[in-house]
Amino acid sequence: MFTLQPGDELVFGTPSISEHDHKLFPDNLITGHACIETNIINFSSSSSNNNNEQRDLPRFRPRQGQSRSRDEYNIRRILHRNIERRRRQEMSNLYTSLRSLLPLDHVKGRRSVCDHMQEAVNYIQHMQKNVQELRSHRDKLKKLPNLSSTKAAAVSNGGDNLPNCSVTVEVIRDGVEILISSSMKNSEFRLSRVLAELLERQLNVVTCVSTNAKEGFLHKIQAEASDMTKLDPLLLQERLTKAIIS
C-alpha cells in the first residue's frame, strides 16, 4: 500500500507518532539516526537488566551462528517496527474514514471499530438495495416495461375486455385536452393513474373537470406541455388507455 520513501527510514515523518503514544519513545527515536544506535546498544545489552523503564526486551538473537547478526537483526527489527506502526496508523485512518461516511443513526450508540465495520457492512447492503429499487422504480417510471415481459401487447389497443371507455387526446395551444368517457363505476376507474401518467410525461395539469353522468364519468383534462416537440398525441392516447385498463 505505502512504501518507504527515502530518507524517512527509522524515523517518523509526522511530528506526532500517535495521539496515544503510550510514552514508548520518550526522547530518542525522534532525534535522528543516533537514536537507532542507542536503541541497538540498549537491546543488545539486554542480558539481564531488569530496569523497567525500557520495557521492550526482545532478547538476544538465537538464529544460526553468524557474526554481527545481532546488530543487523536489531536494525531490521526496529525498521519493521516502524513500518508496522505506519501500517496500523493507516488502518486507523481508514477506520475513521469509514465511520465518517456512515449516517449518524448507524453510528449512534456504537463506538468500537468492530461495530463501525459491522455498521458499514449493513450500510452497504442497505445502500445496494436502495439503489436497486431506485433503478427499478426509475425504469418503471420511464415506462420501459422491460420490452421482454410485456405480454400485454395483445390488449394494448384491442380494448375488447374493457368496458366502453374512450380516450381522446387533442392538441390545443401549448398543450393537450384529454377527454375520457367511461362507463365504469366510480370505484373502478382510477383517475389517479391518468394524472400520474401525465405527470410522468411532463404534462402539467391545468384543469381537470369531472362530470358525473348517471352510468359513468366524463373527465376533461387540460394540460400544458413543457416541451411541445416531445408531445406525441397518439402515443399519449395509447399510454393513457393502457394506464386506465392496467
Next chain:
Amino acid sequence: MFTLQPGDELVFGTPSISEHDHKLFPDNLITGHACIETNIINFSSSSSNNNNEQRDLPRFRPRQGQSRSRDEYNIRRILHRNIERRRRQEMSNLYTSLRSLLPLDHVKGRRSVCDHMQEAVNYIQHMQKNVQELRSHRDKLKKLPNLSSTKAAAVSNGGDNLPNCSVTVEVIRDGVEILISSSMKNSEFRLSRVLAELLERQLNVVTCVSTNAKEGFLHKIQAEASDMTKLDPLLLQERLTKAIIS
C-alpha cells in the same frame, strides 16, 4: 461486541481457532480445563528454559510483592489472550464480509485488508453519490422540488409573500375534499404539484374540478385514502400549501 458465554472461558467454542493458526497451540488448550493448568505451570516455570517449542515467554511477574499473584496473573493473561483472539477473529470475519460486498472491479487487483477498506470507502462514496442523483432524478420526474433543500421552512405557514391562496382540507367519508382558491394567474399556479403530492401521500384522486374565475381559480379535489388511519388533514394541508408555493 460479543461477550464471554459461561462454560466457554479459556477454551474455544469453534473447532478451528483460525484458518492460519501458526501451530501455536498444538495439543493443549483444546482439551478442556486441564490445559490451563499445564499452561500455567509452563509459564510459571519459564525461568530460563530455552526450549524453542514453547515460544511465548511472558516472563515472571514483577508486580508488587504478593503471594500467588503469579498464578492469578497467568490465569488472567491467557483469558485475555483468548478474548483477544476472538476479537481478532471477528474482525477478520468483518473484513471478509466487507470485501464480499464490494463489486469485483473494486477488489480486483487489491489483496490486502488496507486496500479492501480503502475500496470500501470509495465504494460507499460512489454509492452515496449514485443514490443522490437517482433521488434527484426521481424527484424531478415527479416534479417534487427536492424536499430536502427546501429552505422554505420559514414560509411554510406564513404565506406573506404568497398571493392570496387558501387551502382547506376536509375529511369526508373515506377520503378528503380539498378546496384551493388562488388568485394566481394560470401559468403561475401548478395544479400538478398538488396532484403529485396527493399521489405520493397515497391519496387516490377521484374527481378534480377547476372553475375559472376572472381573477383566479377554484379547485375542488376529491380523493380517497388507501389508509384512513394515516391521514392527517392538517399535515396534508400544510404539505399542499408548501407544494404550491415552493
Next chain:
DNA sequence: ATGTCCACGTGAAGCC
C-alpha cells in the same frame, strides 16, 4: 473489580 478496546512489537508466511 471487570470487561472491552486499542496500539504495540514481533515472528512468520507470502510475494516479488
Next chain:
DNA sequence: GGCTTCACGTGGACAT
C-alpha cells in the same frame, strides 16, 4: 534476498 501483510500475545486506557 528484501518487502509487505497478517496473526499473535501483551499492557494499558477507558468505561461500567
